[in-house]
Amino acid sequence: MAKYEQQVRDILEAIGGEENVEKATHCVTRLRFALKDEDLVDEEKLEAIDIVKGSFSTNGQFQVIIGQGTVDQVYRDMMAMTDIGEASKSDVKDASAQKMNPFQRAIKTLADIFIPILPAIVTAGLLLGLNNILTGEDIFFDGQSVVDVYPQWADLAEMIFIIAHAAFQFLPALIGWSAVRRFGGSDLLGIVLGLILVHPNLLSAWEYADAQTAGEVPVWNVFGLNVEATGYQGQVLPVLAASFILAKLELWLRSKTPDAIQLLVVAPVALLVTGLVTFIAIGPITFAAGNAITDGFVWLFDFAPAVGGFVYGLLYAPMVVTGMHHAFLAVDLQLVGTGDGTFLWPILALSNIAQGAAAFAMFFVTRNENVKGLAGTSGLSAWLGVTEPAMFGVNIRFKFPFICAIAGASIAATYISINRVLAESVGVGGVPGIFSIQAGSWLEFSIGMVIAIVVPFTLTLLYGRTIAKGQFN
Known part of the structure; x- marks a missing residue:
């Protein structure tokens, strides 16, 4: 039996x-x-x-x-x-x-591409947080960093930065690997495509704006066309579009090429054609589109930070329910790629913390041992960045904890947005996320965390023990 x-x-x-x-x-x-x-x-x-x-x-x-x-x-x-x-x-x-409908399938495709590379991105974020501790001013010493006071730590900090920053420096290679594999092509060719887009002979995407202002952007002349010789460091859309074309072209070539000469034809032709099309058309178009999307978010958070923070804090958890939150990882990575940091990811971390706090409150509200056990373990999981057990197993199940968590996340997101809290990178989307926040904003983010814990916990506890007394037993 x-x-x-x-x-x-x-x-x-x-x-x-x-x-x-x-x-x-x-x-x-x-x-x-x-x-x-x-x-x-x-x-x-x-x-x-x-x-x-x-x-x-x-x-x-x-x-x-x-x-x-x-x-x-x-x-x-x-x-x-x-x-x-x-x-x-x-x-x-x-x-x-x-x-799924076409929109759901598109969101799922993005999730399938980005989820496999998240461990590398999160690890890089944690290590950048360690670098922030060593190089950030006013953390332990007024107006100075640890490496300023103890110069013997400077080289170690630089080594940590290189180890941590590699994932962001070569982000197109990671995305290329995952995207080409998702679209059915050879993941090795996806890595090569990503590395092509960040080749050191190209003008770095991070230097493009200054070079354009100075009129010093290098240009290739290809059959009478002037093509800017620029790289796509920190960019997401160019490599996504190029990966789709590479994968489909590779599959088509494999179906038309005799087995005996596939090694000589498929990969060279697929990479050459995709590379040329990317540098001539796909790259410039998607580069401009990606920057336009980023600029739109930046404008909103600059023009009305309270509105931007409140709305994103309000909508993030519902987007997790639909899976739409995966689309915003691309925006986060694009913002990180600019070198200024992302204002969206800190709100994600606070939303996760708020969901965990509401689940913890249900531990004290319910008398059901199964729910009590799930509330405790899933609350801890949410605080460590995995919210699905808390959201689906507890908060959405009883509805009001989910609403309380959204309320707390919105208030906390409004506060940190007003105070211009930025993350250096994408890290662990929970309490450890503070290590990915720019050192100068740790206090404001900590206050945001307190709000994201106290508000949902208190509202859920009060509702569960008074207005809906006995309902959750």
């Missing part, structure tokens, strides 16, 4: 039966289903099962929160008891994608 035989039967019954399951897999804490009809799910019956700590639907997948360790055994039992058959995460994603 399987260890969780009865629970598996109950879960299957609650999600519409085995026949309603198209694909099934699991991650560290959750069962992930691609269901034929999510309307057949009885969430109340599902969440009454003793091992189930919550459930939610996102990006065409229905996910059941079980918990680390237990979920492995539950999945094994389910596979042994049914004819569903094991599937990979990509199988479930592909099955789920078929139910």
Whole structure:
């Protein structure tokens, strides 16, 4: 007899039966289903099962929160008891994608491209935070940094900066690898394409504005066309568009080229054609488009920082529900690429903290042991940058904690936007995120964190214990 035989039967019954399951897999804490009809799910019956700590639907997948360790055994039992058959995460994603509209598929594509490179970006952000501690003034000494007071630390700080900044310096290579792979091409060619766009012989994108003002932008003459010899450091759109063309061209060439000469034809032709098209047309157009998007956000936050902060703080958590937040990672990386820092990412970090605070409040509100356990663990997870368990398992489930968290995030975001808080890089989207904030804004960001903790926690606690007394038991 399987260890969780009865629970598996109950879960299957609650999600519409085995026949309603198209694909099934699991991650560290959750069962992930691609269901034929999510309307057949009885969430109340599902969440009454003793091992189930919550459930939610996102990006065409229905996910059941079980918990680390237990979920492995539950999945094994389910596979042994049914004819569903094991599937990979990509199988479930592909099955789920078929139910999405074009907009949802576009957002999912961005997520598929950026999520694999996040570990490198977050690691770089943490290391840049360490560099900030060593080189930032007024952190430990008035008007001076650690390396000013202790010059023997200067070379170490420079080494840390180089290690940390490499991911941002060669960002197009990371995006090229992930994007070309996502579009079906050779990921190695994607890396080469990204490196081409940041070749040291090109004018750096960070020096472009000054060179343009001085009239010193280098130009190639190609068949009578004047093509600016500029790189795309810190840029996102050029390499995304170029990766799509490279992947599709590579696949077309492979289908038309005899196997015997593919090595001599496919990669050289695909890279040459894509490179020429990128430098001549794609690069300049997408470079201008990317800068226009960035300038639009900068204008809003310069012209009305309170409005910009409040609106982004208000909308960020709902965007996570739809998956749209992945689109803004591209904007964050573009802002970081300018060298001035991003004002959007600090709001993301505060939103995550607010969701965690609301979940923690539910720990004290509810008497249900399953909910209490999930609230505590998911609240901590949110404070460390992973908000889905807190949002879907607790806050959205009971609705009001989610609203309280958004209220706290909006107020905190307004405060830090008024005080021009910027992040040097994209880091851990939670409490450790302070290390990615520019050193001169640590105090203001800390006050923002206090707001993002106190407001949601207090509102959720008061509502749960007074207005809705007994409702969450």
